[in-house]
Amino acid sequence: MKLGKVEFCHFLQILALFLCFSGMNQAELSRSRSKPYFQSGRTRTKRSWVWNQFFVLEEYMGTDPLYVGKLHSDVDKGDGSIKYILSGEGASSIFIIDENTGDIHATKRLDREEQAYYTLRAQALDRLTNKPVEPESEFVIKIQDINDNEPKFLDGPYTAGVPEMSPVGTSVVQVTATDADDPTYGNSARVVYSILQGQPYFSVEPKTGVIKTALPNMDREAKDQYLLVIQAKDMVGQNGGLSGTTSVTVTLTDVNDNSPRFPRRSYQYNVPESLPVASVVARIKAADADVGPNAEMEYKIVDGDGLGVFKISVDKDTQEGIITIQKELDFEAKTSYTLRIEAANMHVDPRFLSLGPFSDMTTVKIIVEDVDEPPVFTSRLYSMVVSEAAKVGTIIGTVAAHDPDASNSPVRYSIDRNTDLERYFNIDANSGVITTAKTLDRETNAVHNITVLAMESQNPAQIGRGYVAITILDINDNAPEFAMEYETTVCENAQPGQVIQKISAIDKDDPPNGHQFYFSLTAEAANNHNFTLQDNKGDVTPYL
Numbered sequence: 001m002k003l004g005k006v007e008f009c010h011f012l013q014i015l016a017l018f019l020c021f022s023g024m025n026q027a028e029l030s031r032s033r034s035k036p037y038f039q040s041g042r043t044r045t046k047r048s049w050v051w052n053q054f055f056v057l058e059e060y061m062g063t064d065p066l067y068v069g070k071l072h073s074d075v076d077k078g079d080g081s082i083k084y085i086l087s088g089e090g091a092s093s094i095f096i097i098d099e100n101t102g103d104i105h106a107t108k109r110l111d112r113e114e115q116a117y118y119t120l121r122a123q124a125l126d127r128l129t130n131k132p133v134e135p136e137s138e139f140v141i142k143i144q145d146i147n148d149n150e151p152k153f154l155d156g157p158y159t160a161g162v163p164e165m166s167p168v169g170t171s172v173v174q175v176t177a178t179d180a181d182d183p184t185y186g187n188s189a190r191v192v193y194s195i196l197q198g199q200p201y202f203s204v205e206p207k208t209g210v211i212k213t214a215l216p217n218m219d220r221e222a223k224d225q226y227l228l229v230i231q232a233k234d235m236v237g238q239n240g241g242l243s244g245t246t247s248v249t250v251t252l253t254d255v256n257d258n259s260p261r262f263p264r265r266s267y268q269y270n271v272p273e274s275l276p277v278a279s280v281v282a283r284i285k286a287a288d289a290d291v292g293p294n295a296e297m298e299y300k301i302v303d304g305d306g307l308g309v310f311k312i313s314v315d316k317d318t319q320e321g322i323i324t325i326q327k328e329l330d331f332e333a334k335t336s337y338t339l340r341i342e343a344a345n346m347h348v349d350p351r352f353l354s355l356g357p358f359s360d361m362t363t364v365k366i367i368v369e370d371v372d373e374p375p376v377f378t379s380r381l382y383s384m385v386v387s388e389a390a391k392v393g394t395i396i397g398t399v400a401a402h403d404p405d406a407s408n409s410p411v412r413y414s415i416d417r418n419t420d421l422e423r424y425f426n427i428d429a430n431s432g433v434i435t436t437a438k439t440l441d442r443e444t445n446a447v448h449n450i451t452v453l454a455m456e457s458q459n460p461a462q463i464g465r466g467y468v469a470i471t472i473l474d475i476n477d478n479a480p481e482f483a484m485e486y487e488t489t490v491c492e493n494a495q496p497g498q499v500i501q502k503i504s505a506i507d508k509d510d511p512p513n514g515h516q517f518y519f520s521l522t523a524e525a526a527n528n529h530n531f532t533l534q535d536n537k538g539d540v541t542p543y544l
Contacts, residue, residue, distance in 0.1 A: 054068055054069040054104070054139065054140065054141040054142065055141075055142050055143075055144045056068045056106050056110060056141055056142075056143060056144060057143075057144045057146065058109075058110050058111055058112040058143045058144060058145060058146055058148070059109060059110070059111065059146055059148050060106070060109055060110070061109070065096070065105035065106060065107050066105060066106040067103065067104075067105055068095065068104040068105060068106055068141060069103075069104050069141075070101070070102050070103050070104065071084050071097065071102035071104065071122050071124075072102050073102075073124040073133060073134050075124065075133045075134065076102075076124065080100060080127065081126065081127050081128065082124050082125070082126065082127060082133060083099040083100065083124075083125050083127045084097050084098070084099050084100075084101075084102040084122065084123070084124055084125075085097065085099060085122075085123050085125060086104070086120055086121070086122060087120065087121045087123075088118070088119055088120035088121045088138070089118040089119050089120060090118045090120070091120055093107075093108075094106060094107060094108050094110070094118070095107070095118070095120065095141065097122075102124075104141075110143050111143075112143040112144070112145045112146075112181075112182060113149060113180045113181070115143065116142065116143055116182070117140050117141060117142040117143060118140070118141045118143075119138055119139075119140055120138070120139060120140075120141065121136050121137065121138050121139075122136070122137060122138075122139060123136045123137075144185075145181050145182035145185045145186070145188055146181075146188070147181055147186075147187075147188035147234060147235060147240075147241070147242060148181070149179055149180040149181045149188075149242065150179070150234070150242035150243060150244045151177035151178065151179045151191045151232035151233065151234055151242070151243065151244040152177060152178055152179075152180075152244050153175060153176070153177050153230075153232065153244060153245075153246035154176075154178060155175075155176065156175065156246030156247065156248075157246055157247040157248065157249070158173055158175055158246065158247070158248040158249070159248070159249045159250075159251070160172050160173035160211070160248060160249070160250050160251070161250070161251045161252070161253045162213060162250060162251075162252060162253065163252070163253050163254075163255050164218055164219055164220035164221075164224075164252040164253065164254065164255055164257070165217055165218065165219070165255055165257055165352075166213050166218070167213070167216060168212075168213055168214060168215065168216050169212050169213065170212060170213045171210055171211070171212055172202065172211040172212060172213065172248075172250055173210075173211050173248065173250075174208065174209050174210045174211070175193070175204075175209040175211065175230050175232075175246060175248065176209055177191050177193070177209070177232030177244060177246075179191055179234050181234065187234065187235045187236045187238070187241075188234055188235065189234060190234060190235070190236045191232045191233065191234050192206045192207065192232070192233055192236055192237040193205065193206050193207075193208075193209045193230060193231065193232050194206065194230070194231050194233070194237070195211075195228060195229070195230055195231075196229040196230070196231050196245065197227065197228055197229035198226055198227070198228030198229065198230075198248070198250075199214070200214055200215055201213070201214055201215050201218060201226055202214050202226065202228055202250065204230055206237075209230070209232070211228065211230070211248060211250075218252060219252075219257075220252040220253070220254055220255075221258065221289040221290075223252070224251060224252050225249065225250070225251050225252070226249075226250045226252075227247060227248075227249055227250075228247065228248040228249075228250060229245055229246075229247055229248075230245065230246055230247075230248055231243050231244070231245045232244050232245075232246075254290050254291045254292060254294050255290075255294065255349055255351075255352070256290055256294035256345060256347060256348060256349040256352065256358070257290070257349070257352045257355065258288055258289040258290045258294075259288070259345065259355070259356060259357065259358045259359065259360060260286035260287070260288045260297050260343040260344065260345060260358070260359060260360050261286055261287050261288070261360050262284070262286045262287075262343065262360050262361070262362040263287060264362065265362060265363065266362060266363040266364070266365065267282065267284060267362065267363070267364045267365070268364075268365045268366075268367065269281055269282040269323075269364070269365075269366050269367070270366075270367045270369050271325075271329065271366060271367070271368060271369065272329075272368075272369045272371045273329040273330055273331040273368050273369060273370060273371050273373075274329075274371040274373070275325060275329060276325070277325050277326065277327065277328060278324055278325065278326075279324060279325050280322055280323070280324055281310065281323045281324060281325060281366060282323045282364065282366070283315075283320045283321065283322055283323070284299075284320065284321045284323070284341065284362065284364065285318070285319060285320045285321065286299075286319075286321075286343035286360055286362075288319070288345070293346075293347050294345070294347060294349075295319060295345075296316075296319065296345070296346045296347060297314065297319055297343050297344060297345050297346060298314055298343075298344055298346055299312045299313070299314055299321035299341060299342065299343050300312065300341070300342055300344075301339050301340065301341055302340050302341070302342050302361070303339075303340035304337065304338045304339040304340045305337055305338055306337030306338065306339050306366065307339075308326065308327065309325065309326055309327050309329070309337060310323055310324065310325060310326060310337065310339060310366070311323070311324055311326050312324075312339075312341060321341065321343065323339070323364065323366075329368050330368075331368045331369065331370040331371065331406075332370075332404060332405070332406060334368065335367070335368050336365060336366060336367050336368060337365070337366045337368070338363065338364070338365050338366075339363070339364040339365075339366070340361060340362075340363055341361065341362055341363070341364055342359055342360070342361050343359060343360050343361075343362075344358060344359035344360075345358040345359070370405065370406065372405055372456075372459060372462055373403075373404050373405055373462065374454075374456070374462040374463050374464040375401040375402060375403050375404075375411045375454035375455070375456060375462065375463075375464035376401060376402060376404050376464055377399060377400065377401045377452075377454065377464060377465075377466035378399075378400045378401065378402075379399075379466070380466075380467065381467045381468075381469065382397065382399055382466065382467070382468040382469070383468075383469050383471070384396045384397035384434070384468060384469070384470045384471070385470070385471045385472075385473055386436065386440065386470060386471075386472060386473065387440075387472070387473040387475060388440045388441055388442040388443075388472045388473060388474060388475055389475045390436050390440060391436070392436055392437060392438060392439065393435050393436060393437075394435060394436045395433055395434070395435050396425070396434045396435060396436065396470060397433075397434055397468075398431065398432050398433045398434065399413065399427075399432040399434065399452050399454075399466050399468065400432055401413070401432070401454035401464050401466060403456055403462075407458070409456040409457055409458040409459065410456075410457040410458075411454045411455065411456060411457065411464075412429045412430065412454070412455050412457055413427050413428065413429050413430075413431075413432045413452060413453065413454055413455075414427065414429065414452070414453045414455070415427050415450055415451070415452055415453070416450070416451040416452070416453055416465075418451075419449060419450045419451045420448070420450045422438065423437055423438065424436065424437055424438045424440060424448060425437055425448070425450060425470070427452060432452075432454075434452075434468065434470075440472050441472075442472040442473070442474045442475075442510070443478065443508045445472065446471070446472055447469060447470065447471050447472070448469075448470040448472070449467070449468070449469050449470075450467075450468050450470065451465055451466070451467055451468075452465070452466040452467075452468055453465060453466075454466065474510045478508040480505040480506065481505060481506055481508075482503065482504070482505055482506075483503075483504050483505060483506050486501055486503055488500055488501040500531075503519070505519075519533060520533065521533050
């Protein structure tokens with residue numbers, strides 16, 4: 001016959017009652033001789049209370065008061081002259097005593113988990129005099145435990161992590177269940193653990209609650225999380241024991257057990273030759289099933305004819321390899337490049353070196369596309385010279401430009417008139433020959449900086465620019481001039497030979513060896529013998 005939880009508890013209660021009645025003589029109070037005790041003027045021996053501990057079963061479900069035990073004094077002859085009283089914890093409210101017989105009963109259902117024992121005091125009184133016939137003495141009523149509490153996981157549910165690929169038996173986490181029943185009595189609080197869900201991947205130690213891995217080589221990339229259900233059962237796991245459960249979420253943490261892998265063995269990208277230096281040509285990415293630092297990688301160009309033209313770096317956020325241009329591209333010089341690129345993990349776990357190299361290779365081909373480029377001059381700056389005496393139409397020099405494209409389209413020339421507002425020069429549209437268009441004057445403008453435009457005849461929107469510096473050579477085409485108008489005064493008593501004025505001259509021309517002026521008096525002044533002129537190699541000093 002199977003008993004349910006309630007029926008089993010009642011069975012234990014009936015059994016305990018039987019044991020209480022069968023051992024009543026041991027629970028009854030008896031007397032032993034001690035030092036003298038005086039009562040009513042007569043000398044007699046003091047009688048002490050001696051007892052065994054009382055027990056009462058918790059969670060009694062009956063309707064009648066539960067018999068606890070019996071107090072009895074040897075003085076009591078059964079004639080009703082002795083009455084018994086209780087005091088202390090729970091007296092009258094929980095425990096009552098039949099004052100005639102000394103029988104003690106519990107009037108309420110008791111819970112050992114709330115209070116495990118009660119300390120009371122008993123006394124036997126003479127009913128007529130109300131005086132004690134025995135000394136007052138303490139005794140304890142202990143609440144006998146039954147298995148009425150299931151184990152509980154107070155810290156659940158649990159979360160834990162364990163590295164993937166861990167060996168069998170690696171500890172994951174320890175779970176602990178507590179049972180409110182009496183651990184010192186029977187097996188009511190003796191818990192064993194078992195796993196209800198999570199096999200065959202994990203196991204649990206029955207006595208300690210330590211969860212361990214049970215399968216080798218669990219792969220996070222295949223499954224990264226497991227939900228375990230752990231049971232704790234009291235009564236050492238026997239039938240009739242109570243149980244509680246908790247959940248444990250176990251996450252496999254990543255280790256670097258996967259190599260980077262390019263999705264393709266080769267890639268091809270087309271880029272225009274006009275792309276500026278430092279521009280991004282392409283982004284490639286090697287896939288890595290790991291995460292976090294274990295998926296971090298670096299890229300490098302290990303071979304190919306584009307080693308000096310391109311470089312590759314890593315985008316730390318996306319782990320992509322970024323290919324950029326280091327030098328200008330020229331379709332006419334080279335139309336394609338081939339790069340051999342390697343992706344390698346930055347943090348390699350030595351435990352998994354046997355799995356192979358943690359790197360991968362791919363080939364990237366870069367096709368350079370032709371772009372219609374403007375004409376290019378043979379020189380960035382042309383320097384030319386012409387005399388200011390040159391006649392209109394004199395040839396000064398020639399500029400040359402060509403179309404760098406494969407089509408080599410013919411070029412036509414013109415002068416940017418914003419740099420030649422006075423239109424001093426002309427250029428032949430076909431030959432690039434520059435000639436004078438006006439008389440030049442070095443003293444007005446010694447150097448002319450003009451911009452020459454070269455346009456493709458098939459695409460006039462493609463315009464190249466060349467720069468020409470034209471220096472005007474000087475000729476002696478300007479007479480000397482006095483530096484200023486002179487007005488000189490002289491005292492009437494000035495002495496002969498006294499300097500009265502220094503004069504000088506200037507010349508707008510710029511001869512290579514500098515100016516040399518010669519001074520003389522005009523004919524009218526030469527007839528005046530009061531003054532003379534002394535030439536000081538450029539400066540003149542007139543004398544009296």
